[in-house]
Amino acid sequence: MTAPGRTAAFFASAVAAAMLLTACSTASSEPAATETVAADEDRTLVVYSGRDEELVAPLIEQFEDASGIDVEVRYAGSTELAAQLLEEGSATPAQVFLSQDSGALGAVAAEGLLTTLPSEITSLVPSKYTSRDDSWVGLTGRARVIAYDSEKYTADQIPGDVWQLLDPAWQGKVGIVPANASFQSFITAMRVQEGEDRAREWLEGMKANGAQIFGRNGELLEAVNAGAVDVGLINHYYWARSEQDPATLRAQLKFGDPGSIGALVNVTGAGILAPAEGSSEALEFVEYLVSNEGQTYFLEETYEYPLIGDLEGPAGVPPLADLGAPDVDLSQLSSLQNTVAMITEVGLL
């Protein structure tokens, strides 16, 4: 095998590849047909999804089959996509923003980048779980929980109140994900419910008590499940939709005491971007998400709490009504910014 021969072959294929890629990209970067409703087969939609591809791609395929609309999806973190949308402004190719968290939607809405949704859609969701100004609609709920190592503890040894985690007995044993939007929503709720000083006290107490910092919820659950860390603050569905049957996992869940901040329920949601105002495809997609099919998908495939209709909650976890979630407006951007500033000042970010 002579190096020059191989190299030449590689160069040739690379050049071909460059041409191919350029061709593909020009084809796919054509602006989606939003102005004119063309023939049925031309209907397309561009979605930015802060929700994981593993979880929502099948749902989007279902929608494509049902509607005949061709959906292109960009997957990334919710906050990342929010930042990207702010950077893109009105030049964004996105028509719908599907977010893992209300805070990211609030950030985009605050810049005036979301349209107002029709009240037929937003009125379907209890006001506690959706935006107050109809800039986005809540889709599903996820409960804040403590995952614990069931080989070391029984459920009654795990605090139902997050304040007890500041006890020296938990020194170095608690994992948290400060960069995660759900954790931040949880701190926002704590600020709103218990006051700024108390929230700061909790964060400082966690840091002083040697809280272990993780990058993502999935990694924290994995560490608890492997016995590497004793307990971790996460959302219920990371556990409920685990790779293995969650009932058999070493990590088990403790739900917060009803009415306490530990019982918080976060929401996922969707909004239509301002440049796509009047797009029938975007509207149809959001309608599908709040339809019975869409909600059933979330219930059965991602183990989240449906927010619309009278569907039962996901298997293996307590029903939504029993959680005793506190009523907090999580969509206020100014509030989220203050939360992030506080977490940063404390030195957890």
Next chain:
Amino acid sequence: MLAVVIAVIMLAPVAQLIVRALGSGGRHAAAILFRQRTLELFGNTLLLAVLVSAACLVLGVAIAVATVRVRLPFRPLWPVLACLPLAVPSFVGAFAWSSALPQLHGLGPLVIVTVLTTVPLVTVPTIGALALADHGLADVARTLGRSRSSAFFTVTLPQILPAAVTGTLLVALYTISDFGSPAILRYETLTTGVYALFSGGIDRSASAVTSLALVAFALVLVLGERRLRGDRAGADPGSVQRGQTARPLGTLSTLACGAGLGLVAALGVLAPLIAMTVRWLSSERFGSTMEDLAAATVTTLLLGAVAGTVTVVLALPIGVLAARYRSRLIALAESVSYLTHAIPGVVVALALVALSLALVPAAYQSAAALIAAYVVLCFSLAIGALRSAIARVPPRLEEVSRTLGHGPFFTWWRVTARTALPGIVAGWVLVATAVMKELPATLMLRPIGVDTLATELWSKTSIGAYGAAAPIGVLLVLVGLVPAMMLAATLYEGARR
């Protein structure tokens, strides 16, 4: 002129970063920069970079010497072992080790994983330098009564050190900008800090300010390397020595040598593959379809090949100039490219989002913008390899060609490029493998619907599907083996002649 243009392109993300950092006022920026958290992260990063660089320098030189200068059986095998770890992205190494031994976390394991996966960045250029080193001098030293080790340290080592130090710089820059493995092994650095600030906050000036601290760090590293390398970069390339033979050792020493080389490769490549295969078996849900995997593999290979080619073509002029004429401007262009290597991919990506929307909106989210990001991120990998390869082409060869009446282009193509080909291939492979492993910029800039193996693996781990992520990790390593073997082949050719 071209050097200036390229330097400007490379500097654009840094400029954008400064604009962003100062966007919310100098006082805010200073508050972020000098808070205790940033200093803490800076200290962590410094410690990590020093430990990894020192270990890679020593280990890399040792591996290179053992590979080239010791007569081991199965000669073609050893350069392959030296190159194999290039196929393992550091975050895949970290993922594999921590999924096998979940208790592993913190500085120690991170240093080991990073060293095991980045040491070829030192080994490869050092093998190249050793193959071309002037062994006549060492022989002279020997006849003058110097011991073998004394001759090595006083004569051979100074000849290969510039290459080893340049490789170590790449290791250090990679280490400070690496995100995946510190995140998985939970050791907080400036880069994980930038990520947390970026993904956790809408305040993008905070992550930009922290990135600038990283750039400053990189600047110190680049200047330090320049000092260390000094003027030796241009050291007499006129006397290329050929036909030098590897030294036979006793049976025991040979065994020890082979075992050592084998162990490094086994820990760096084989162990992660085994750990991931075991983990694979635990997977029950979220498995990838064959079509997804095939598409991601093809995309990964294409992006690596195209970005490698574009980068090498753009880097050639600077490599040539840097090797032949040490003007201040060229040195600047070269240094700038090192700086961008130290900026986390996500920061370059964000800067490019803003730049491409402002300058060429049509290119946004196109393959072209993604390739541009790769070029910015990996330019220094190509420059390093090209400069040292071209510096070793004796100018006398070119003069002879010119005296024979050949034009400058013909001379360059037939003499310079051909002689420096192993270095050019090495640069291409280094860029291609780095691109195939790249994650954060790919996530942000890829055209809609385009998945690479790295983004596939990332999406599995983000939902905690470690079992489903494992086969993708295995595939990512296997795909990386192709260029790694190519590199090994050119190294072997180079070391043999």
